[in-house]
Ligand SMILES: Nc1nc2c(ncn2[C@@H]2O[C@H](COP(=O)(O)OP(=O)(O)OP(=O)(O)O)[C@@H](O)[C@H]2O)c(=O)[nH]1
């Protein structure tokens with residue numbers, strides 16, 4: 001952690017201390033003394049994606065590959081924060097692509113998911129940012145991303161729908177043109 005990171009975290013902690021007072025707490029009581037700093041470190045960590053470069057992650061591990069069949073990494077768990085309420089939404093993402101002479105290191109797909117998830121987000125944008133990045137930075141014939149998540153802003157407050165989940169998709173290239181390949185992806189991520 002750099003000096004700049006520490007400076008920002010300490011400033012955020014000061015704001016959390018004020019929030020604790022405003023909600024009727026005593027930030028000086030024993031259990032809360034370190035809470036502003038802990039909370040500041042947590043929010044800084046949860047939003048680490050702002051300080052990462054997704055293009056760099058996507059181009060770090062590209063290898064030769066002459067196959068042209070779909071590659072899928074599914075059940076990539078993620079945690080993000082909804083930009084409207086700053087409350088968590090979390091679930092799983094599946095990423096698929098059709099190679100065009102190259103393949104990407106599998107872990108990089110999960111790292112790209114984390115890079116965009118660890119920001120203030122809406123689920124639709126999270127899904128489309130992953131799709132767009134891979135479409136432009138990895139040689140491919142098509143990219144598809146499916147995301148299923150539960151939003152705490154719909155469960156622990158507001159409309160309070162405990163079982164609701166939200167599903168979002170985005171796709172490019174052959175997945176747009178070819179319904180069969182899109183449904184192949186869907187059946188493979190369900191199996
Ligand atoms: N499309 C979309 N909406 C989201 C997402 N996360 C939260 N929301 C919605 O953002 C909306 C904000 O609506 P507002 O009416 O401004 O806020 P609110 O009064 O807190 O709304 P309620 O949640 O209905 O109580 C709500 O409908 C949330 O469900 C997301 O990822 N995508």
Ligand SMILES: [Zn+2]
Nearest residue numbers: 082084085153
């Ligand atoms: Zn919300």
